[in-house]
Amino acid sequence: xxxxxxxxxxxxxxxxxxxxxxxxxxxxxxxxxxxxxxxxxxxxxxxxxxxxxxxxxxxxxxxxxxxxxxxxxxxxxxxxxxxxxxxxxxxxxxxxxxxxxxxxxxxxxxxxxxxxxxxxxxxxxxxxxxxxxxxxxxxxxxxxxxxxxxxxxxxxxxxxxxxxxxxxxxxxxxxxxxxxxxxxxxxxxxxxxxxxxxxxxxxxxxxxxxxxxxxxxxxxxxxxxxxxxxxxxxxxxxxxxxxxxxxxxxxxxxxxxxxxxxxxxxxxxxxxxxxxxxxxxxxxxxxxxxxxxxxxxxxxxxxxxxxxxxxx
Numbered sequence: 001x002x003x004x005x006x007x008x009x010x011x012x013x014x015x016x017x018x019x020x021x022x023x024x025x026x027x028x029x030x031x032x033x034x035x036x037x038x039x040x041x042x043x044x045x046x047x048x049x050x051x052x053x054x055x056x057x058x059x060x061x062x063x064x065x066x067x068x069x070x071x072x073x074x075x076x077x078x079x080x081x082x083x084x085x086x087x088x089x090x091x092x093x094x095x096x097x098x099x100x101x102x103x104x105x106x107x108x109x110x111x112x113x114x115x116x117x118x119x120x121x122x123x124x125x126x127x128x129x130x131x132x133x134x135x136x137x138x139x140x141x142x143x144x145x146x147x148x149x150x151x152x153x154x155x156x157x158x159x160x161x162x163x164x165x166x167x168x169x170x171x172x173x174x175x176x177x178x179x180x181x182x183x184x185x186x187x188x189x190x191x192x193x194x195x196x197x198x199x200x201x202x203x204x205x206x207x208x209x210x211x212x213x214x215x216x217x218x219x220x221x222x223x224x225x226x227x228x229x230x231x232x233x234x235x236x237x238x239x240x241x242x243x244x245x246x247x248x249x250x251x252x253x254x255x256x257x258x259x260x261x262x263x264x265x266x267x268x269x270x271x272x273x274x275x276x277x278x279x280x281x282x283x284x285x286x287x288x289x290x291x292x293x294x295x296x297x298x299x300x301x302x303x304x305x306x307x308x309x310x311x312x
Contacts, residue, residue, distance in 0.1 A: 005066075005097040008059060008104035015052050016111045018138055020120035022048055025131040027117060044135060049112060056108035063101035070094045182207050182223040186291040188304030189269070195307055196271040197227040197289040201262045208259040211249050211270040212241040213292040213299075223295035224259065227270045230303070231277075232286040239290075242280060246272050274309055284309050 025041045070091065077087035110119075117123045126134060183202040188195075201207050203223075210219055213226030230237040244256040248271050262268045270289075278284055287309060291302040 005062065005100045008062075008100050009107075011055060012059075012104040012107035012111075014138075015048075015055060016107055016120055018048050018135070019052070019111045019114060020117050020122070021124055021131065021135055021138060023114065023117035023120060024124040024126070025128075025135070027123065028125070028128055028131070040132065044132075052108060052112050056105055056112065059101050059105045059108065063098065063105065066094055066097045066101060070098070182225065182293065182295045184225055184291070184293060186302040186304075188289055190305075191271075193274050193310070194271050195229070195274060195277075195287055195289050195304075196269055197291055197304060198267055198269040199225060199227070199262065199291060200267040201264055204264055206264065207262050207295075209249075209262050209268045209270070210259045210292075210294075211247050211254050212244075213294070215239065215241045219259065219294065225294060226259075226292045228290050228292060229272065229277075230288050230290055231281060231284050233281060233283040234285060237286075237288075240281070242272065242277070246276055246280060248272075274307070278309055 022041065022045045026045065029038055029041055073082070073087055073090055073094065076082040077084055114120050124134075182205070184207070185200040185202055187198045187200070189198055199209060205223070208219065208224045210224060210226030213228045215228075219226075228239060228241045231240045232238075244254045247254045249258070249260050250269060254270075260268055272287075272289075274287070277287065285308065286306050288306045289304040291304070293300045293302070
């Protein structure tokens with residue numbers, strides 16, 4: 001039986017409480033002279049004594065091992081094989097273990113040699129027929145914390161909640177799978193002082209063009225496409241949508257309007273003025289536009305060429 005030293009005290013205390021209950025049962029049954037109780041109590045008492053002796057032996061073996069590790073540690077520090085600072089740290093940890101094993105052994109020995117319930121903390125008064133049930137409850141305590149919450153009925157409730165959440169997620173994903181797919185062509189026209197993204201709708205239906213594409217989540221409209229930026233401020237490229245004041249759709253500032261509708265075969269162009277971008281991000285060095293197709297399961301991205309930001 002392997003027991004972590006942190007649980008040694010708990011194990012020893014549980015043994016003590018078990019013997020306290022058994023001694024109380026024995027003392028309660030003695031004046032009644034009821035053979036069935038005497039016999040049942042003695043069987044349980046002998047079983048507990050054997051288990052207690054085994055537990056004490058386990059603690060003693062662990063104590064000897066800890067003491068041996070301490071001796072080896074002292075020898076290693078004395079011989080210069082281990083720095084004194086590290087040796088002191090390990091020794092403090094060993095001292096904790098040794099103290100825990102010794103305290104647990106002492107509780108076990110006092111418990112096994114006890115002659116009455118009074119010595120173990122006091123007589124537990126109950127009906128004679130109640131002692132077996134109390135003993136069973138002591139040996140098999142109910143689950144604590146989260147495990148105690150999961151009764152069979154609550155477990156089914158929890159599974160139902162999880163199933164409902166998964167069902168909603170699946171419906172959302174199926175919506176993305178079976179939503180009308182779009183076919184778009186991206187181009188990135190080169191214009192001085194401006195970075196642009198042009199989208200041509202090659203589908204047979206109208207699409208929603210988001211300028212810019214939201215940094216988090218995805219739009220509710222379907223099918224949806226959009227545009228955003230990647231900027232380099234000296235630490236590599238990262239996504240940057242910017243505020244609506246940066247963007248124009250065609251020749252008109254978006255100012256938070258949109259999404260913009262693009263009919264079949266038609267195109268839409270979104271642009272950002274580089275001087276305005278430099279004002280918003282003074283450290284920006286390079287930029288590129290990214291077209292976003294949000295009509296599928298996951299958004300897909302088409303990256304434009306990198307453009308350097310002219311110095312002011």
